[in-house]
Amino acid sequence: MPFITTNSVSLSGSSEEVKIFYQDIGRGKPVVLIHGWPLNHAMWEYQLNELPKHNIRVIAYDRRGFGMSSRPWEGYDYDTFASDLKALIEELELTDVTLVGFSMGGGEVARYLSKYNEDGRVTKAALISAVTPYLLLTDDNPTGVNQSTFDAIHNQLEQDRAYFLAGFGKTFFGVHLFSHPVSDDHLQHTLNMAMNSAGYATIKSMQAWSTTDFRRDLPKIKIPLLIIHGKADETVPIGGSADETAKYVPHSQYIVYDDAPHGLFYTHREKFNEDIINFINS
DSSP: OOEEEEEEEOTTSOEEEEEEEEEEEOSSEEEEEEOOTTOOGGGGHHHHTTGGGGTEEEEEEOOTTBTTSOOOSSOOSHHHHHHHHHHHHHHTTOOSEEEEEETTHHHHHHHHHHHTGGGOOEEEEEEESOOOSOOBOBTTBTTSBOHHHHHHHHHHHHHHHHHHHHHHHHHHTTTTOTTSOOOHHHHHHHHHHHHSBOHHHHHHHHHHHHHOOOTTTGGGOOSOEEEEEETTOSSSOGGGTHHHHHHHSTTOEEEEETTOOTTHHHHTHHHHHHHHHHHHHO
16 A cells, blocks of 8 residues: 655654555546545545546545554644645655645645745645634634634543544534435444544644634635635534635635535535536646
């Protein structure tokens, strides 16, 4: 199985090797798919099935702590996540890359483009149901979510991770939305995927996406940017995320799916695939 190796430097200054698993299929323009929390690269199944048919090379990887990648104790912050992404792009010698970040994966996109794209390897990017620009409620971020909400998630993950994630999956896919039912089998598949991670990685990553401020990263994005978000997203509500992100990147293309929940890559996969393919090949 393919892995790249990157380093993780602990708070004490010691370093350990971290192996990042990736899947690389198809030929053509390269796109790197960055999964959301608390899943892994397998969430992109219905994109891995379709995009290679359209002259697109698809690379999907597991974030550290998730799926088949290494599970170090430390390194669950966006500077490290972006560094891991940089290592993957350089190891595979990718150029003319499109980055597609879903949910917390949007943070990797923003931080990578802010810190590392001087070499111009990445030429397009997409933020899908993304956590940008800043989810936490603060005095200067009135559209954010109160810290007590994230504290409650933290506590539930520590007490009964499986129970919390089972309920999270239902909201994630909008099972209450009449127009897009999701099977119990798919919900179970998603829960299995979510549990295929280190518990501490799930918690520490949640702390990262809930408290990281990307408002200084976004204005540095000068390449074409596609933003896709569902108006019915109850996991990352559109008003405090995509609506605000579009203001920070005024040249972006912003598409709203009126009836879509958070997990629109599955519930609206035909439209989503079409929009992504058109953006990559435009």
